[in-house]
Amino acid sequence: MSQSLAAFAEAVQSLIKNDGTTAYTYETVPHGATDQPDVSLTAAEPYVFTDCSSWVNYALDSVAPIHQAVVAAEREDPRFNIGTVTAYGSVSVDINEAAEPWARADVLSYFFGNVADGTDGFTGVSNFADLQAGDIIAYSLGIYTDPSAPDAATDPALQSTSDTGHTAIVIGDPVAVPEDDWAGTGLSPDVVAVYAVPVIDSSTVAHFTNLSDFTEPVADSRTYQAQTPPLQPGGLGTGTIWFGVNAAGQAIQFRFDEGDPWFPNTDSLSGEAAVSIAAARLTSTIDLSGSMLNADNQLVVDAFANNAAVLNGTAYNTEAEQITGAGGLLIEGAGYLQLQAGNSFTGGITLDGAILNLGGTDAAGTGTIAFAAGAQSTLQFDIAATPANAITGFAPGDTLDILGLSFGDAGSVSYQDGVLTVSDGSQSTSLTLQTADGLSDFVLASDGNGGTDVTVACFVAGTRIMTPDGERAVEDLATGDSVLTADGDAMPVIWIGQRRVDCARHPRPETVWPVRVEAHAFGQGLPARDLYLSPDHALFHGGVLIPVKHLLNGDTVRQERRPAVTYFHVELPRHAVILAERLPAESYLDTDDRAAFDGAVTSLHAAWGNDARPDAVWVREALGCAPLCVTGPEVESARRLLSRRSSQAALPARPALRRRA
Structure with a gap:
């Protein structure tokens, strides 16, 4: 055995x-x-x-x-x-x-x-x-x-x-x-x-x-x-x-x-x-103690992909099971785990890539709920079961899925003094939340099931760009650093552009709201995590560049309304395809919109691409690394791939529990 x-x-x-x-x-x-x-x-x-x-x-x-x-x-x-x-x-x-x-x-x-x-x-x-x-x-x-x-x-x-x-x-x-x-x-x-x-x-x-x-x-x-x-x-x-x-x-x-x-x-x-x-x-009690815990006093839950499970729950003619003790839970993998109400364990929960559903305000015990760095985890709960636990480490790629909180135009999100408040216009809920790196830009989006997803603005920090030394967050890149192109060549960064956009005050916010490309939308690991792009930012597919706004499908590629967003652009000596969250995407191409970014004379309302310069298409044709397409067989091919991947998306399923030394 x-x-x-x-x-x-x-x-x-x-x-x-x-x-x-x-x-x-x-x-x-x-x-x-x-x-x-x-x-x-x-x-x-x-x-x-x-x-x-x-x-x-x-x-x-x-x-x-x-x-x-x-x-x-x-x-x-x-x-x-x-x-x-x-x-x-x-x-x-x-x-x-x-x-x-x-x-x-x-x-x-x-x-x-x-x-x-x-x-x-x-x-x-x-x-x-x-x-x-x-x-x-x-x-x-x-x-x-x-x-x-x-x-x-x-x-x-x-x-x-x-x-x-x-x-x-x-x-x-x-x-x-x-x-x-x-x-x-x-x-x-x-x-x-x-x-x-x-x-x-x-x-x-x-x-x-x-x-x-x-x-x-x-x-x-x-x-x-x-x-x-x-x-x-x-x-x-x-x-x-x-x-x-x-x-x-x-x-x-x-x-x-x-x-x-x-x-x-x-x-x-x-x-x-x-x-x-x-x-x-x-x-009817699981006591988190003894040999079942790892060196960090945690019970390890392998939430395998395509699985879902109830660790404790209400059985036929019984009261709900309970989890007690001083230990904690480490939930890792890409699957789904549900905890029912009535738990008193004090060791907290660490989410390392999984989806955790809480069935009550005390389902997570009394300890901290921590999001592991770079893991892209989801904490899911009904608005009536909002956890009282402190939440830490929330970062780009992580999601709060609030069930029962409708997404719509009346929705709002605010963050002040470590308290995140989310409202749909008729009801609201608040959480004690600490983000990674002090991030404070939050996004509301539909979760596809009548609830609201809350994410943090990805381009503020965290989007990973492939370099010869591995992936690095885009905000950590500087002039002179090298990045890898999709062809495997190392090229130096000659300019980094950064711009915070007040979408709420923009006359045409739909032109600046970010587009979210969900993890694995184009294939396993493509992108490796949710990737946020400006609407005109182009992805490389089938030998051509396709602005991501032309791939919107309302599911795995969708635009997200947010009050503000910070965009980064990376310029190389020549236009090239780089890997953002391992998905091929274009580097910055100067179409006379450099003034929209920090370090230059800034226009009142941000505009990029064709909106910034009418002859941007001619610039792209002359200097672009690949043809730019908004219609045609290459675009249809990309759409079919996205549709096929979306329809094959597996449902969550059940985790294994094991002890890890």
Whole structure:
């Protein structure tokens, strides 16, 4: 078992494999959905098991409404090397080499030798005392039934509506339980030893409460009947599960704690009734302390790209889970993490590239929320859940996404004495916020979902220009410094222009409002972070220069209204294509608009390009490094690329938790 998986176990979250990536995806399918989770795997990657109610219905090919927890096992782990299984529809797959999900939960019967039709039991574990942190355990409830039986269409007992499987991650050493302590009603005479195994598991959701009423799939359709009340995903906890083991080393029974009934038991295997239990013995608190934290006293959350997760949340018929302790959270990656209300941990949160959604004013505990430098992170919250935490390090590329605060002409933003106040004209909210480098120019824009994005003016500081020594912030460049062109040549800077524009007082503000090119709009890492350009600033694509205002699509390339903006321009000995946030863009070309920048006689209202000089097009044709195009096939090609990338944009998904030294 890899060290990373052991740390992952100690830390608390588990996930499903996402096709073609190194991330894991935890996916919950809502009621009424007919889609099925994507569980496509590659041979070299870790294998995955999922825990969900009614797993026995469709197994991993499931539309079960609740996926409580998901755990990953090494593909070659002998505990899961249980051979070939014939799934629903006569599809045979090798469990360790499956390329697609199984359609039936025959799989579960292999983990418990006394479940009907089960033959092998949990064959890989010959000695439960050898289990260690990071290992995966699985157990089953209820009866196993055959949907192909003649009466299955009319007999609910034959439709697998009363079985489920469960998985958990071991987080400590199993303890052999003295025989005097484990004898009890329902214990099989075949049990020769009992081990108490500490685990991380899903929260107090009923593992199976007989609420599920699924129908068998017809052909390739995936249908099920609605449930009342609906089951909900979320939550996790730690606790101890007792496993009864037979002479062959098979885990044939379990219970959640001393005094609980043993499952499966003889009554549950009669074919007439299903086991109905809840994991009420598992605790509902995550304490950020001890070995799960790194050297900085933080629990590391890998928010992998294209993933979303609820670290703590409200489960079915339970109160919200809570995060306590003196530790903090380091949330890194490019994924999505949600924290629900009611947390009291004091170590704070560091955002290092991820999206963090806060479900309450106290969801982030009581510590500071820090934006890591250069990471382009997003803090998302409803206006009613505005955090009281101090926020630090907010910089170009970072975003505050305020849900429920409408974006429109009546919107305003102000920043004074470390307090940021944002209003939509009818309601407002305030945050204690410290920006990186003392920046104070803020921008409002639609978040695309009825809320408002707040960003800091990128050109004031932070836009990174590629140099022979790596990327440097544009405001740090000076005359004589070298930058790299898109061709890889080093060229010296001969002039830096800087101009603060009062857009609110400009007679034609649409000509000076910046255009935001979202990260990865043209491809992975192109640009590497959100890039802000003046409307006439040209990007290099397909061998031509295209003013960015001609690529506006209202989505990944859009103009942002802001009261003020500071623009920088970098001039080289000749017009060239340089890399701004790794996206090819033109250097400054003097079309007689130099006076618009600091260090020269300044016009009252800024104007560049054609607005500054009517014959600017002729200057570009004579001195430009590439043709300037505003229409034609090259422009259409760029627009198609932007549209394709926008439509392929992945939804956020779920992070893994691990301990990092």
